[in-house]
Amino acid sequence: RSCGGCALALVYKALLPTPTPLTPEGSLVSLRRHPCSTSAALLLKPPWYCTQEPFASGYDPGLTMLIGNIYVIAAVAVVGGGLFGFDISSLSAQLGEQSYKCYFNQGGNGPGEPCSGPLDTVQGGITAAMAAGSWVGALVSGPLSDRLGRKYSIMVGCIIWVIGSAIICASQSIAMLVVGRVINGICVGIESAQVPVYIAEISPPSKRGRFIGMQQWAITWGILIMYYISYGCSFIGEQTPTGWQEASWRVPWGLQMIPAFFLFFMMMLLPESPRWLARKDRWEDCRAVLALVHGRGDPNHPFVAFELQDIKDMCEFERRHSNVTYLDLFKPEMIHRTFIALFTQIWSQLTGMNVMMYYVTNVFSMAGYTGNAGLLASSISYIVNVIMTIPALLWVDRWGRRPTLLVGSVLMATWMFANAGILAVNGEIVEGGIENVAAQSMRVTGAAAKGLIGCTYLFVASFAPTWGPVSWIYPPELFPLRLRGKGVALSTSGNWAFNTALGYFVPPALANIKWRTYILFGIFNAIAFVHVLFVFPETAGKTLEETEAMFEDPNGMKYIGTPAWKTRVVTNLTNRAEHGDVEAKHHAEPRLSDAHEREEKAAPPAATVAA
Template sequence: MGFTTYNAKIASNPYVVGSFACIGGGLFGLDISSMSGVLNNEAYLSTFGFVCSFFLSLSTTLTHEDQPNPSAQGAIVAAMPAGSLIGALAVTQLADRLGRKKTVILAGIIWVIGSILQCASVNRGMLVVGRIISGLSVGLASAVVPIYQAEITAPAIRGRMVSLQQWSITWGILLQYFVQFGCSYINGVASFRIPWGLQMIPAIILSAGMMFFPESPRWLFDHGYEEEALQVLADLHGEGNAKNDLVVLEYEEIKQQVYFERTEGAKSYLDLLKDGNPRRVMLGMSLQMWSQLCGMNIMMYYIIYVFEGAGLTGRRSNLIADSVQYVLNMVMTIPAIIYIDKWGRRPMLLVGTLLMGFWMFLVGGIQARFGHWAEQAGGGAVWVIDGNQAATRAVIVASYLFVCSFAVTMGPVSWTYPAELYSLKTRGKAVSLATASNWAFNTALAFAVPPGLSSIAWKTYFIFGTFNFAAFLHVFFMFPETVGRSLEEVEDIFKQGHTFTAWKIGKDVGKKTLAEVVEKTKEIERPKGAESPDEKHSSEVA
């Protein structure tokens, strides 16, 4: 049977399986650096016919008439998240019909196509099309990889595994940025075409490698392949022993949930509006929304603009300062991966939103106090800090601390929490909607940030700081703790409807024993017509 064609020795370690799938998250990171690293590359700017207003003074070969406003660069950057929005929405169907594993493989193939188009781009139109296609891949991967990871890992390490999605994003950012940095010493278009071409390699590895890994056991069971689902669980969590207590517990919980959902009828989008699902859908979507509105979008895509406005002069100096930002982003995600299942989701979100709000207001305050509007060569004005090294360093340090605060809190939790909120019946559709929310706001911010920095300058940081404090209040009153629970136990929390109080849901509330799960499973009969394909085949042969 094709769904279980995988190497059991390779696939017997959930850390190996989950971390390999994270390459899909790394594709997003590759895109961030592939664009942020060329924003002041003159070969890129001349090839695509513009210089952003922040860098008019850097070029002596281009005239102001050749240079559109910052919205043009925003449109190019926004092409990728716009495609990602479509890809994330497509997961609502693909993850349930095609399977988690095959959707990841498809994402890698699409990324290769998009990278080829970007690498060969000769004008903005071709570049935008390539970025949209690459965005489709990122949208698919960013939605389905957390689902896949959540469904193959045990509750005790689920947060750690899903948070690897964020770590892989930081690695993608870091590696691609240093490739961009190295290639910046090459003259001509090769300085940006080589990095755009090399980013195909991780996608090829992802698609080829996933063929050796198992399908999600929950998806297998839901589609009738119950023996295969048990074997995958045994390989992943019981060293091949199907009678392992944890394996039996998970298998019985999955069986209970699947049988119950089959008695309720076919899956549909209307399921998202039943019982406690609307609240869960909104929690997942809003968390991904806050992960964008916190301001990380500025600090990743447009960090060159931030440091230029802070008074950091010299292209090489800016690139080096940017690289420190990306290194910190990667390194500070490690503590979150190690301790996310000990710290809990709520504390990380609450502390993170407060810290990020503080750093955003600090950056905005320093810019407001020491900056001024300055005329640029060729026309136009930009808000900059001139001749005040202390203020420049303060903005850079505050930016670094902001990124550290995001990396150790909101970054990993924003992927982990939505992946564990939903029942099997709605998980594919609900997680894809949550991820689509991420890309919708990512697209809007990619358009809005360059004009914002060029028009309202330091006030832009105050806007994002306010968003962080609003997110703190939302998390405190609405987000229950989910750490350490099986996906089926999380379901029980929300079956209480609106009667539970988010901050009173402790780590042990709703925990089940194996005996309780088995007893409840016996109460639910297998729905008629729910026999597995193997059983159907046997009856046909008989």
Template sequence: MTIGNIYAITAIAVVGGGLFGFDISSQSAILGTYQYKCYFNQGPDYPTAANPQNCSGPTASTQGGISASMPGGSFLGALISGPLSDMVGRRRSIQVGSVIWVIGSILVCASQSIGMLVVGRFINGLSVGICSAQVPVYVSELAPPSKRGRVVGAQQWAITWGIMIMFYISYGCSYINGVAAFRIPWGLQMLPAIFLFFGLFFLPESPRWLARKDRWEECHAVLTLVHGKGDANNPFVQVELQEIKEVCEFERQNADVTFLELFKPNMINRTHIGMFTQIWSQLTGMNVMMLYITYVFGMTGLTGSANLIASSIQYVINVFMTIFALIFIDRWGRRGPLLTGATLMAIFMYANAGLFASRGHPAPPGGLNNTPEESWVIGGATGKGVIACTYLFVASYAPTWGPVSWIYPPELFPLRLRGKAVALTTASNWAFNFALSYFVPPSFVNIKWRTYIIFGVFCTVMAVHVFFMFPETAGKTLEEVESMFMSGERAWNTRVEYGRIRAVEQGQVDPEKLAQVAHDELAAPVETKVDEA
């Protein structure tokens, strides 16, 4: 049995995104517990008979390395995912990622040393890199245009669910004495990958990948199943099949598929937009603040269970605010949420920096709670203000940059390059995730509250960059997006076309006219190329 409902397909596929969420909170909820600190302790404080929980844990730089090992693996995994996906298909490449995750989780769960933990997390990262790059490609190539943003954005929702579920599992396990407190959560994170591996057997392959392999009957069958509700003669299915054929033919005549093509003059603008979508999503500071939130709240005076509970609230906010994007993102478009999110996040980053600078003071040597990263003290109403701004920051990111950073890159590129292009853009995400994961613990120790100013400046710059360089892709077929870039239309002149594409899908507009427009615009560059020759 092959599942044809796009929402059911999405629900299974985006479990691959949930793996990243599991990893984030399996670290953030555990790194502050005495069980973790004492097992991987590097001083200067060590347990004593009088105080067996007196452990400093790994040093700031070592903890940064432990945290960064996963995005380091993800960077490599994202790069290899493009060729892997083009060779074996979108669906099978995600299955490969799920197998790798299980292997990495076994090593992490069984870690006897920091070195073994780092290796296991690096292998987990390979899996996350493959899945985070190819799940958006897979779902975007299956989804109807009017639902593409919603279903690709579900990847981010799966990440938020993974974060929240694993955080509460880790929080509950923190009451267990001994190493089981962190080994149980690290072992349980294998379960979603096992579900993903077997669930993918019931899903269809990407019709556009099948088309590139000249498997046209299977391509037509998948379009019929997912978009035509079993009717092979459905008008929208017919026009979509024709568009895919024309794009495939155009691509065969005009380019070879290599990574280098992404940097040629006619493609480098799209490559830069896709890469910076993922780079900026990291430079917002969101994933860093999610990973190290217990440090931030520790500086406001929260300790133990109170800290973990307060930290968990932002994970709940993240889950429920993402729902708005899933419902409205195809109507909102891509530019609007990116501009709004960047502006709001900048405001809250600057607000936190101002509160820390004006109302706080340095912590005693060694940091609060034997944690050097908790290097600043701010309490009372001002501390609550920091917590509130942190929650509002998360609420600003969740329906904007969170889902759009996964939705947008697959929409930018032509079929022949989509797998490799999204692999490269996602690798950019993981490269900066790696750098920031390593940078933040030492930055809390050395520059303290000024860390917030750095991220506030990033959010300001990204808002300007989006306005001038990021065109609107919502409400267009993937083939129409290709035509839009060929025409050279200015980013600020592009608009959401949700109503038009919905009318086409529902048969209220003649789809043959849409196909003719796409055909004419695709033909223009070919004629130009012949004239130049």
């Protein structure tokens, strides 16, 4: 009953988790006892904070309400997305640096001649190494998350990140750099798959898009912060073939370990996903987390009871499908949403945004900005990325997923085609590439250069509030509880598979087919528009269980449910329900239990079946 006892119990619980059986009528007996003696308290209380007052008596809620505040939970969890952003810009900022190019040089660097850095194909491999590791990490994250929980899988990713960053910082060769980036990628794959799942399962439905979208915002902040750290470190030594110092790239790659330490220790204090707890039959813990996060500490809040019942209905239905594998995602009743989730992530890559992030310095070099001027000009695109993600965080649940994706596809296709036109009409081919970098194969000047830069900024401004956040928000909403971890892991692996391919493909493409590279990405955006229009249903404002009912709609298409173009946003009704007006929720969308009840009524009597 001491604070030390709470800390010891927390460690014991982490090492030896024991399922808590469902109590009659979902009672909260343990919550009425001393909070330090219950499993629920271990989720609700940080190890350094105890009280002698029971949960039900309304003790001082300060610290407990802090760790139960969904904004705090999301802000901590999405640091995992920031790790991805750190990795993107820590490499992109180095591509134009003499210290990086000379240390890993594979080309000519005669007296007074700038180092050309790794060969194009090798640089593509270095870039793609992180994405390749992320593909592995995303696939591993599904079973890892189902076994350890969403929270602890995120913490495992932090440990892997520290190991990878240490190897990168100490790199003595390209091979060592690639190994470190692969290990870092495994972490990014785990975090990018499981952070959205964790937030989706703990967020209120009316704001779920906002909180999952914070993952993308964290990525943009990670990109921006690390880019300016790398820019500052570029002044260590000189930007010449003889005056550079390796500390200018080792220091930034060492500093990227810091957010992983922060995330690891902060995750210790946060509650586990209530839906994961329910699936493990830890119902008291599940209800306690729902009360803390959605009921402001009141276990009798109407919305807590409503949501708990929905989770119970889902778990009861899924007990008949307890053993699941990745193959279950390709069964007839599930393959439709599996491909929706996969293509959400695939199209987000084929928009061309990560090309802009990784190789933006090459684009600005073609427009005449090299050295520190190129780094500063490139950084503006990262600032635009951060700022333009904010509207999505504020309004994506009101806009809906479908309209946001459709508008984004049209705008990005426009800017890609515009860039292709500018380079095709005004571009001058540079043999061997600008500063011996083959990917910088063309040069534009004057108004054309300004147009190229402007369209690049507009492209980033179009991606940031649309496909950027929604590609993380959407997949966790599509799958039932039993398959959510594996489903999101599979869809995220699609993201990283295409990220790997593009990272390797783009430098040779810019060197060989030049402006036509932009045409390809413009076409991909146009195809994505058509795909979303006819196939992607609306999920904004629905609980995860109501989304499941939408896919199982008996009045809809077989194995598809309600047609995509007939779905709608129901955020206003959901907002009312979260404030206690449960009747509003009954009018918003059909519940899963209602769908199952209709199925049972429609089924023929047993005697008829036997006959």
